[in-house]
Amino acid sequence: MDAYERITRNAAEVVTEEEIEALADDPDGKRAYVGYEPSGVLHIGHMLTANKLIDLQEAGFEVTVLLADVHAYLNDKGSFEDIRHTAERMRDQFIAYGLDESNTQFVLGSDFQLDDDYTLDLHSLELETTLARAERAMAEITSGDSVKVSQAVYPLMQALDIPYLGVDLAVGGMEQRKVHMLARDVLPSIDREPPTSLHTPLIADLGTGRGKMSSSTGVTISMEDSRDDIESKVNDAYCPPTADPEPTDDGEARENPVLQVFEYHVFPRFDTVVVERPEEYGGDLEYDSYDALEAELESGELHPADAKGALAEYLDRLIAPGREQLAE
Ligand code: IYR
Structure with a gap:
């Protein structure tokens, strides 16, 4: 299997094919990332994007896993302290699952997302984005009915993570695609490149074959299962x-x-x-x-x-x- 096939196998979508081809031509030293809101233990949804990270490592990429503690906080996932604690446990779980430890950089969102430069760039993106656009980008990520200001800030921070982490490829499930499209549109306004992204498919609920498998509703498989x-x-x-x-x-x-x-x-x-x-x-x-x-x-x-x-x-x-x- 050549690098392009390994990078794109089982992907639901790549944006764009030409950009992925260019990365596949010379993958050594290129960096890909996935961000995860730390919550609970690793489950089958995390494992799907982790499989893609393993493919990318085998194709020669270096990998960053963003343990998105600030994002989880903005998405109402609990106290900041608890979220940080969960993030530490998740790191070991990803290694146990099979990510190559020597080639995986784990970063906490709060390590860079609270810095002055990041905050000012975030405010620039806020000026460039309508509330309606930010809200649309979050439709598949949050479940709450009423939209909070935190949910409008969230996708802009996710967009900004890409240049701040210095990655060449953003990976996520299909529910992340609108955030990545927003990033493509809005990052050039602060002189950053529009990012390349790859999206993994959504898997249906195990019990019914309907909708999408979710850790919050329906049946899921997790590292805690006997x-x-x-x-x-x-x-x-x-x-x-x-x-x-x-x-x-x-x-x-x-x-x-x-x-x-x-x-x-x-x-x-x-x-x-x-x-x-x-x-x-x-x-x-x-x-x-x-x-x-x-x-x-x-x-x-x-x-x-x-x-x-x-x-x-x-x-x-x-x-x-x-x-x-x-x-x-
Ligand atoms: N939105 C993701 C978490 C997340 C992903 C990336 I890529 C980031 O840069 C930041 C957060 C989720 O739904 O889990």
Whole structure:
């Protein structure tokens, strides 16, 4: 797999392709980052963008993980002290998950976001941005009904993080795309380059295949889960024998979340996936690509129950190091 393929595999969107091609031509010494609001323990949503950071490290990039303590505070996630404490725990979790420690820089937002220069640049961006635009950028990030001033400041700070961290590529889930588009529009007003970004897909709720998997509602998988927890969540997952399930009766789109987790979590980290089956049911199956597994689920060769058994096994392998680290 060449650098461009590794950088862009499983991405829902890159902005822009030409800019990513230029980075892929000479990735050594280039820097990519993801920002995370410290909250709870690492869960499957964090793991999706972390997989992309691992791809980028393998392609030659250096990586920054921003533990966005000030952003979490602006997003009403608790006291600043508690947030800082959570941030420290998250760092160790990312390493346990598989980020290359020798090549990952962890930065707290408060290490630079409270400096004079940053604050003045932030105020310049505030002058350049309408409240309506800032609010739109946050639509997929906050859940509160009433919009607070903090939520208008938040995306502008996220935009400003890119030049202040000196990164060449901003990575995030699709829910971050409007913030990155705002950054492209507004950063030139303070003589900064419009940033390049890459967005990972959103995965549907494991139980229903609808909407998006979220740590606050529905079922999620986290580093705190025991093997039994994982098995029971995966067993209860929605898994019709197709990658394109019918919409619900009221017209809501549905995905197959079991296949999505294989595609975005398992195959990026394992070269082959073995589905264990007793001899009388045909014996073990082995897949060396996501497409091969999807095709056999669709043809009926692979039964959803067997697919789920294998998914629980591989998710457990991904989570075990973080679970052990939490127990220390
Ligand atoms: N908005 C992110 C957190 C975040 C991301 C980046 I990239 C930043 O520079 C700052 C914060 C979230 O929703 O978790």
